[in-house]
Amino acid sequence: MKIDVDFVASMAQKLVRINSENPPGRELEIASFVAERLSELGLKARVDRFEDRANAVGSIRWSDGKTLLLLTHLDTVPAGSRENWRNPPFDGIIRGGRVYGRGAADAKGSLASMLGTLKSISDSGMELRGQLVVAAVADGEGKSRGVKRLLSRGMKADYAVVGEPTELLVCTANKGRLTVSARFLGKPAHPSSPKPASNPIQAAMEFLLKIDEELVENLPSHPILGRATIAPTIIRGGLADNVIPDEVEVTLDRRVLPGEELEAVMKPIRKIAEEAAEKTKIDFEVAIRKWIPPAESDSETEIAKIAVKAVSDKIGRKVKPAGFAGTSDTVFLVHAGIPTIILGPGSLEQAHSPDEWISVSELADAAEIYASIIAKVLGRKT
Numbered sequence: 001m002k003i004d005v006d007f008v009a010s011m012a013q014k015l016v017r018i019n020s021e022n023p024p025g026r027e028l029e030i031a032s033f034v035a036e037r038l039s040e041l042g043l044k045a046r047v048d049r050f051e052d053r054a055n056a057v058g059s060i061r062w063s064d065g066k067t068l069l070l071l072t073h074l075d076t077v078p079a080g081s082r083e084n085w086r087n088p089p090f091d092g093i094i095r096g097g098r099v100y101g102r103g104a105a106d107a108k109g110s111l112a113s114m115l116g117t118l119k120s121i122s123d124s125g126m127e128l129r130g131q132l133v134v135a136a137v138a139d140g141e142g143k144s145r146g147v148k149r150l151l152s153r154g155m156k157a158d159y160a161v162v163g164e165p166t167e168l169l170v171c172t173a174n175k176g177r178l179t180v181s182a183r184f185l186g187k188p189a190h191p192s193s194p195k196p197a198s199n200p201i202q203a204a205m206e207f208l209l210k211i212d213e214e215l216v217e218n219l220p221s222h223p224i225l226g227r228a229t230i231a232p233t234i235i236r237g238g239l240a241d242n243v244i245p246d247e248v249e250v251t252l253d254r255r256v257l258p259g260e261e262l263e264a265v266m267k268p269i270r271k272i273a274e275e276a277a278e279k280t281k282i283d284f285e286v287a288i289r290k291w292i293p294p295a296e297s298d299s300e301t302e303i304a305k306i307a308v309k310a311v312s313d314k315i316g317r318k319v320k321p322a323g324f325a326g327t328s329d330t331v332f333l334v335h336a337g338i339p340t341i342i343l344g345p346g347s348l349e350q351a352h353s354p355d356e357w358i359s360v361s362e363l364a365d366a367a368e369i370y371a372s373i374i375a376k377v378l379g380r381k382t
Helices: 005-016 028-040 104-124 145-152 200-218 262-280 302-315 330-335 360-378
Strands: 044-050 053-061 067-073 098-100 131-137 159-162 171-174 176-185 229-237 247-256 283-292 322-324 340-342 357-359
Touching: 005 028, 005 098, 005 104, 005 360, 028 044, 028 053, 028 104, 028 131, 044 145, 053 145, 067 104, 067 360, 098 104, 098 360, 104 131, 104 357, 104 360, 131 145, 131 360, 145 330, 159 302, 159 330, 159 360, 176 200, 176 262, 200 229, 200 247, 200 262, 247 262, 262 283, 302 340, 302 360, 330 340, 357 360
Parallel strands: 067 131, 067 159, 159 340, 171 322
Antiparallel strands: 044 053, 053 131, 098 357, 171 340, 176 247, 176 283, 229 247
């Protein structure tokens, strides 16, 4: 199947130009756009609205047989300060063979490649066996409410491919994401008569120092995912520059490996917070703000073998299943009993960064790989 490279690049541009930052979670416009494209490409498509969010879902059934699901997410992380961007985040500029903009790599590039694959199938007139489902879901950067909704409403498949920026590696495992809040509670005071022992800033400093000293170097490792990680991402506190604050809140991002239990991960964090609060003689609270479990599927499943061969054939050398360092919707598909791999164009090094980009050539390669997987899983109708 021949891939229309100009079409794939154009789709990436148009998707980037639709702001779908999460928060706040503004997927309705982009879901409507995607549903229209799916319909034009011959799929039965719909916008699945829920609360203030939206998924786009399309399907085409040629005959009885297997069902293959292609899934990725519509939302992006916020673009942040425009001053950090040399290329405006929602202009979808193509320069030097790259599409620039928020979400280009994570994960609108995967969606553009999927649409390019569908166009190649439509243009070829090929009829396959079974059913192909394409789902572009809400809240992939949040609590995965989009994929959870589809599964709760009966979505099923024999195999799934989740589009994320894997650099075209076939990933059979990904880290989970735990977001933890540690609040240190003191009493406002005048800084001319400070009491360091009751300053929540001191407690927060002690907490972060101990996290770095006691946890970072002792985190476990996984054969294909590498080490777990923990990092502070947000610090909030302070009433005024002349007041000892009443509280300071520290947010931690902990990437969790398959096999790690949630309570075992939380135990040392709580212990360090307790010690920091005791040392500074103030109260504290530790809470889980977000929990997306890790995922791991058997690298010997049929979909993994098919995907590995498709990638190997495309790049001209044999590849092996790898691990995806980020978090994805994969865990919910795996828990629903759907053998799933993660595969898409782009790099996590570009994702979430200013001047995020993805190469047009990699978009086209991904579209070709997706097409090969579809043809192998579903097979030509005879």
